[in-house]
Amino acid sequence: MRFFGFGSKKPKQGEKAAESNAKQQASQQERSGTQDESTKPRELTRKRLAKGLFKTREKLSASLGRIFLGAKHISPELLKQLEEALILADVGVDTVDKIVAKVSEDLKRRELTKPDVVKFSVKKALVEILSSGESRRAPSVMECRQRPFVSLVVGVNGTGKTTTIAKLARRYVQQGITPILVAADTFRAAAIEQLTIWGERAGVEVIAHKQGGSPAAVVFDGIAAARSRGADMVIVDTAGRLHTKKNLMAELAKVRRVAATNADGAPHETLLILDATLGQNAVSQAKQFSEWLNGITGIVLTKIDGTAKGGVVVTIADELSIPILFLGTGEKIDDLVEFQPSAFADALLGLSSEPLGG
Ligand SMILES: Nc1nc2c(ncn2[C@@H]2O[C@H](COP(=O)(O)OP(=O)(O)O)[C@@H](O)[C@H]2O)c(=O)[nH]1
Ligand SMILES: [Mg+2]
Numbered sequence: 001m002r003f004f005g006f007g008s009k010k011p012k013q014g015e016k017a018a019e020s021n022a023k024q025q026a027s028q029q030e031r032s033g034t035q036d037e038s039t040k041p042r043e044l045t046r047k048r049l050a051k052g053l054f055k056t057r058e059k060l061s062a063s064l065g066r067i068f069l070g071a072k073h074i075s076p077e078l079l080k081q082l083e084e085a086l087i088l089a090d091v092g093v094d095t096v097d098k099i100v101a102k103v104s105e106d107l108k109r110r111e112l113t114k115p116d117v118v119k120f121s122v123k124k125a126l127v128e129i130l131s132s133g134e135s136r137r138a139p140s141v142m143e144c145r146q147r148p149f150v151s152l153v154v155g156v157n158g159t160g161k162t163t164t165i166a167k168l169a170r171r172y173v174q175q176g177i178t179p180i181l182v183a184a185d186t187f188r189a190a191a192i193e194q195l196t197i198w199g200e201r202a203g204v205e206v207i208a209h210k211q212g213g214s215p216a217a218v219v220f221d222g223i224a225a226a227r228s229r230g231a232d233m234v235i236v237d238t239a240g241r242l243h244t245k246k247n248l249m250a251e252l253a254k255v256r257r258v259a260a261t262n263a264d265g266a267p268h269e270t271l272l273i274l275d276a277t278l279g280q281n282a283v284s285q286a287k288q289f290s291e292w293l294n295g296i297t298g299i300v301l302t303k304i305d306g307t308a309k310g311g312v313v314v315t316i317a318d319e320l321s322i323p324i325l326f327l328g329t330g331e332k333i334d335d336l337v338e339f340q341p342s343a344f345a346d347a348l349l350g351l352s353s354e355p356l357g358g
Contacts, residue, residue, distance in 0.1 A: 048337045049347040052329030056310030060089040061119075061350035068118045074107040082122070089311035089348075090279045095318040099125045116351070123345045129314055130341035133323035138269045138297035141177055141233045148180075148226035149233040150259045150266035154252060154293065155273035156285055157240040160302030160328055162191065164273050165235050166198035167328070167336035173203055178231045182222030183208035184215035184255055185239040195237050201333055205229070215239065215251055216258040223262045236267075249292050269297045271325065274316065276301045279309040286320050302328030305335070310348060 050057075063085040071078055079100050086096045102125035103118070112118060141149040151168075155161050162185075169179045181199050185191040189211040199206035207222040215238065222234045238255065241248055259266035272289050274282045282301070290296050299320070304310050304327050317324055324339045346352065 045337045045340070046343055046347065048329050048335065049327070049343055052305040052327060052335075052337070053310050053344075053347040054305070055308040056089050056304070057348055057350050059308050060085055060311070060348060063088070064119060064122065064349065068112060071112050073112060074104060074110075074118075079104055082118075086311060090307075090309035090315070091311035092280065092283060092315035092319065095129065095315045098129065098318065099314075102128070119349045119351055123342075123349055123351060126314060126345040126348070127341045130317045130324070130344060132317055133321045136297065136321060137323040137325075140269070141172065142175070144268055146263070146265050146268060147232055148223060148263055149268045150223065150263050151233060151235045152238065152252075152256065152259065152267040152270045153236060153273060154238050154270060154289065154296075155240050156275075159240065159273045159275040159285075160300075161185075161240060161273045162194050162198060162237055163331065164271075164300050164302060164326070164328055164336070165195070165237050166202050167333055168326070169199070169202040169204045169235060170333050171336060172233065177233060178229075179204050179233045179235050180222055180226045180229070180231045181206045182219055182234055182236045184218050184222075184236050186211060186213045186215050186218065187239045187241065191237070191239070198333075205231070216254045219255050219258050220262060223259065223266075234263075245292065252293060267295075270295055272296045272299050272322070274299060274301050276304045276309060276312055276327075277307040279307070279312050280315070282312055283315050283319060286316055286322075290320060290322065296322055298323050298325040300324075300326045300328065301339075305329045313344065 064082070067078060067081040067085065082103065083096050083100050086099060087093065091099070099122065103121045106121045106124065107118065110117065141151070153161050153165055165181060169181060172179050181195055181204055183192045183195045183206060186209060192208045192211060196206045196208060205225070207218060207225050209218045209221070219236055222236065225231070226234045236255065238252060239248065256267055270293070272286060274286055276282060278285065286299065299316060299322050301313055301316070301324060304313070313324060313327070327337050327339055329335045329337055
């Protein structure tokens with residue numbers, strides 16, 4: 001874990017330093033958050049997306065621009081180059097085939113008067129694919145009337161679960177929703193501590209037990225706390241030790257059972273956190289998780305700021321048909337954007353407007 005350099009056997013002094021470091025960062029982030037709020041949310045999303053996708057776009061958009069520069073009509077050679085550009089941005093081969101087929105069909109009889117004609121055609125294909133999981137979207141905490149709403153957050157260690165939970169909590173608080181965070185990754189003391197610090201930053205309560213405690217028990221307490229405080233939702237941070245798959249899945253099943261017996265219809269959403277820098281490995285992680293664990297209702301892709309492999313988002317949308325809900329665009333608490341297919345495609349392709357809507 002890179003964030004505060006926590007280790008489970010750190011001496012007390014190191015922890016103190018980490019904590020004050022964390023507090024310092026928290027107040028910095030507080031300030032940047034306030035600045036950001038002066039901008040309109042829609043513009044803000046676009047700005048953050050554009051920044052987050054910088055590395056991918058640099059690669060993809062530049063090559064797309066070059067490919068079609070001066071071409072009057074679509075040709076097999078141009079399509080081949082389009083294919084290569086997409087593959088380089090880590091869009092999976094099958095997904096690339098779909099995009100190329102769509103673009104080829106779309107542009108068959110059209111004259112390529114401006115380079116952007118092709119980009120818009122690619123955008124149209126992307127938006128279609130990126131919207132493919134929509135039907136599996138579960139009602140969000142705002143749409144669902146059940147209280148407390150239980151959100152289970154799963155994923156491999158290091159993908160950004162805890163960070164994303166803090167970002168989500170912050171976002172909900174700003175929207176007038178009161179979350180309670182539950183530290184159900186009880187395996188490492190550092191994980192509990194990390195969530196506690198993030199909770200402070202986001203200004204929300206964290207329910208935690210001692211290291212080594214039962215994850216199900218802390219979830220039980222979290223739901224009880226939400227009821228007694230009248231909180232709207234419970235966000236559960238879980239462990240993600242991939243190498244003990246059987247135990248991990250048994251643990252998650254137990255957590256779900258406890259949630260279901262203590263809150264009607266819980267968990268109301270199960271979010272899978274994936275690290276975009278893993279490229280195609282993120283796709284296989286997503287496939288594994290959705291095989292092992294039924295009912296993943298949404299995906300959050302983190303660290304898109306740190307990679308030129310942003311095309312992986314398209315592959316995941318295509319191959320899993322699970323809606324992508326949010327993207328992590330940095331390490332700070334405000335670095336989270338709601339996923340919108342059209343805005344995402346624009347940011348990926350370096351288009352500034354959105355004539356296709358959505
Ligand atoms: N650049 C970047 N780093 C992130 C993002 N999300 C999480 N991280 C970093 O990824 C590392 C692991 O995050 P953490 O939340 O501890 O992962 P967890 O083990 O799944 O809970 C930390 O260093 C985070 O700061 C993101 O969107 N962008
Ligand atoms: Mg964690």
